[in-house]
Amino acid sequence: DGGITQSPKYLFRKEGQNVTLSCEQNLNHDAMYWYRQDPGQGLRLIYYSQIVNDFQKGDIAEGYSVSREKKESFPLTVTSAQKNPTAFYLCASTPISGGHQPQHFGDGTRLSIL
Amino acid sequence: DAKTTQPPSMDCAEGRAANLPCNHSTISGNEYVYWYRQIHSQGPQYIIHGLKNNETNEMASLIITEDRKSSTLILPHATLRDTAVYYCIVRSNDYKLSFGAGTTVTVRA
Numbered sequence: 425d426g427g428i429t430q431s432p433k434y435l436f437r438k439e440g441q442n443v444t445l446s447c448e449q450n451l452n453h454d455a456m457y458w459y460r461q462d463p464g465q466g467l468r469l470i471y472y473s474q475i476v477n478d479f480q481k482g483d484i485a486e487g488y489s490v491s492r493e494k495k496e497s498f499p500l501t502v503t504s505a506q507k508n509p510t511a512f513y514l515c516a517s518t519p520i521s522g523g524h525q526p527q528h529f530g531d532g533t534r535l536s537i538l
Numbered sequence: 539d540a541k542t543t544q545p546p547s548m549d550c551a552e553g554r555a556a557n558l559p560c561n562h563s564t565i566s567g568n569e570y571v572y573w574y575r576q577i578h579s580q581g582p583q584y585i586i587h588g589l590k591n592n593e594t595n596e597m598a599s600l601i602i603t604e605d606r607k608s609s610t611l612i613l614p615h616a617t618l619r620d621t622a623v624y625y626c627i628v629r630s631n632d633y634k635l636s637f638g639a640g641t642t643v644t645v646r647a
Binding site for chain 2: 514534
């Protein structure tokens with residue numbers, strides 16, 4: 425089945441540590457996105473990528489980094505510079521960056537601080 | 539992107555239709571209306587979207603008023619598994635979805 429796979433489902437970070445969240449899609453979608461969701465709140469865009477080897481900052485990019493070396497993969501690194509990383513992280517994709525196709529989401533990674 | 543207004547919560551009886559309203563009075567001509575839902579600890583699930591015509595798929599129907607200032611998502615026969623937070627979103631740019639607080643729908647047996 426085609427879809428978006430996020431791993432791990434739960435992740436714990438120690439102070440001063442960088443951690444990387446995985447997002448893989450086999451939908452052949454060009455555009456991919458990372459969102460952060462805090463309890464009881466909506467989604468906030470961290471980074472997005474419209475094509476391989478290109479990505480743009482979203483609304484809350486500070487303390488995060490991404491790469492897009494392959495079409496199917498868009499990993500997110502939460503760096504030690506992100507002082508409040510505890511949240512639910514969601515990856516999404518769409519077929520192309522323009523148009524009105526809906527974004528489809530993975531099942532998320534829940535990151536907590538040890 | 540236009541802002542949407544949804545009731546914070548609503549209850550629905552199992553087997554009955556659930557009608558979820560959404561106001562988007564500042565919607566512009568090229569903005570689509572999207573509905574998603576999110577069950578606790580899962581990613582948002584796409585339900586349906588439309589521009590100005592009513593739409594129906596296997597999950598739900600979307601009714602958009604003629605002036606496009608409001609819409610209604612209809613779940614024709616609600617089940618307990620439809621209990622979730624439902625989000626109404628309008629957007630024109632592809633790169634960002636702006637989720638508000640949504641409507642918490644509780645389906646009761």
